Amino acid sequence: MNSPSSPYRPDPAILALGDAFYDPVKAADFPQRILRFRNDRWAPAMGLGDLSDEEWVRHFGRFAPLPDNLPEPLALRYHGHQFRVYNPDIGDGRGFLFAQLRDGDGRLLDLGTKGSGQTPYSRFGDGRLTLKGGVREILATEMLEALGVETSKTFSLIETGEALERNDEPSPTRGAVLVRLQYSHIRIGTFQRLAFYDLADEMRALTAYCLRHYYGEVDVDAADEAAPGRLLGHVTRMAARLAASYITAGFVHGVLNSDNIAITSESFDYGPWRFTPYWDGAFTAAYFDHAGLYAFGRQPEAIYWDLAQLAGALRTITPAESLTPTLEAFPSAFQAELQTHICQRLGVRPRGTEENTQLLIAIETALSEKTVLIDRFFFDWRGGRLRAPSDFYDGSGFGAFRTLVAAYEPAIPLDHPYWSDPEPCLMHIEEVEAIWSRIDEADDWSALHDKVTAIRRMGEAMAGA
Structure with a gap:
């Protein structure tokens, strides 16, 4: 993504796919809406930098539609493998697609939510997000962006005044609603759902949509028999880049299920993430990942496995032999990307x-x-x-x-003051917990803001700015 100021350019392109891909929903009516974070670096790139705080809360806390954009939020439909077990009972259970816009380069981006209320896919969940979860997502996305990982951006965090009960953290705990900016909320699991129901026409339409809006094939047609293979090629190439960037950053996502792999292979949806302090292939982020399926060193394997599920879904509309060579190119593509990323981080x-x-x-x-x-x-x-x-x-x-x-x-030159610091900027779990404790115990947000400033300073040094 580019971050210079750009005009507001709404483009609710997903409506052209039709209602087989989503369900209109309403946002929760929260008792309070306290603005805690607005991404004033990325808002101008979307033409939203001039919004007042009151306007910001109206759009990203009450979810009043943005001008000429989606008239109502859409909960996207998808399935997915969760820890290698297929689950047809998922979808946007606590989030929705709120708006779509073009950036300064003309690329389509989504504004989607987390914690915005119940949808038809909430099952037994309350559709809410904890404030701690929102703070953790800010820290994850800011750090990954600084380290050169293609990641969603935390666009907004608003505290909702609700007390939530959770099994995995002290409760009751404070609630929040988050808005993330990313190129696409369409996932591998979106294609898996269409294959599950044998919806071939919809699969072709979605394939063309993704090629057109995310990979620059403006003239692609849904009847193009070679389109599925090209899409898999694009996703595989970007997925190799994603896996390499995780390893180079020392990052462990924690839940690399097929419903958490975007069709743009852009990292998103941060739950039990961690940065491993040491080069430890067995390091895990999720306390429930008992087998180490998504451990630090196994992340390339996990992403490759998810790509195979995309290939399997695309077999609904194209022969397997047209997909296999592309899929088999992943290991060598990953190794090439890993070399590139290691050299980049080493400078x-x-x-x-x-x-x-x-x-x-x-x-x-x-x-x-x-x-x-x-x-x-x-x-x-x-x-x-x-x-x-x-x-x-x-x-x-x-x-x-x-x-x-x-x-x-x-x-690049090493004249940025960051390189004269006595210590590097870190993001280990102890500091994450300390930042949250100050918010939880004293409503002190200064440590979070100071950390974001420090991370962005590191990012400028890494980029040679």
Whole structure:
């Protein structure tokens, strides 16, 4: 996404798909609406930067329609595999699509919600979001954006004045409604639902819609027999990039179910996420992930598995043999993306494939000894040179890395003040809990705002701004 100011450009394109893909719903009527966070960096990019706080709350707390946009919220229909078990009883259970807009580059984006009330897919849930969950999503999206991960943006967080009961945190706890900005809320699970009901015409229409609005194929037709293969190719390429960026960032999403993989392969929907302090392939984020299915080192495998479910759904409208080669290209695409992302975070210019592979192996080998934090390592070696003496790297485990990295050139200047800080900007669970405790106990939001400022400063340094 680009963030410069842009005019407001509404485009409720999803209405062209028809009502087989969504259900009109109403937002909950909250007892209070206290604005806690508005993304004043991304609002101007959507032409919404000039909204007053009162107008902001009217649209993103009461959900009055934006001008010339969706006349009413839409709960999207989808299925999905959850921890490898197919579930046909899900959909937007506590969220909806609120609006669609074009950014400065003409790309279509969605404004969707989390915690906006019950829908036909809520089952036994209350359709609400805890305030702590909203705060955690702000921290996750800001940190991932700074680290170069393609992620949704937390656009708005409004406290609702409700006391919620939850099994996994002290209750009652405060309620909130969140609005996220992302390129698409259509998921792999959206295609799985159409395959489940054998809705071939709808599958073709959705395939064309995704190619047209998310992958630039403006003239694609629903009757195009090659369209499913091209869509899978686009999604596979972007999914390889997503998996590589997670590993490079040290991020563990926690719930990489097929209903949580967007058709744009943009990271979104943050529940039990964590950043692993050390390069630990078995590190998990979700307390209920007893088998480590979505552990740090298994995330590429999980995303690949979800891609296979997309391919399986697309077999409704195209032969399997036209999809298999594209799907099988994922492992090599992931390795190429991982090399690229590692070089980017290290701040060096990539070299040949063989040299990049050797460097990657050396980094993984050294960090696997767990003698230094992931963030500390990339901070200290930014530009490929150790910027200050440190005992962390005296051991034999870093010998191969030291030799290999000496051949690499810095990619960007290191003149941003961030690189002179004594410590890198981190996002480990202890700090997340401390930020929330200050909000919960004293309604003190200063730590959250200070952290967002620090993260964005790091992001500027990472980008060479």
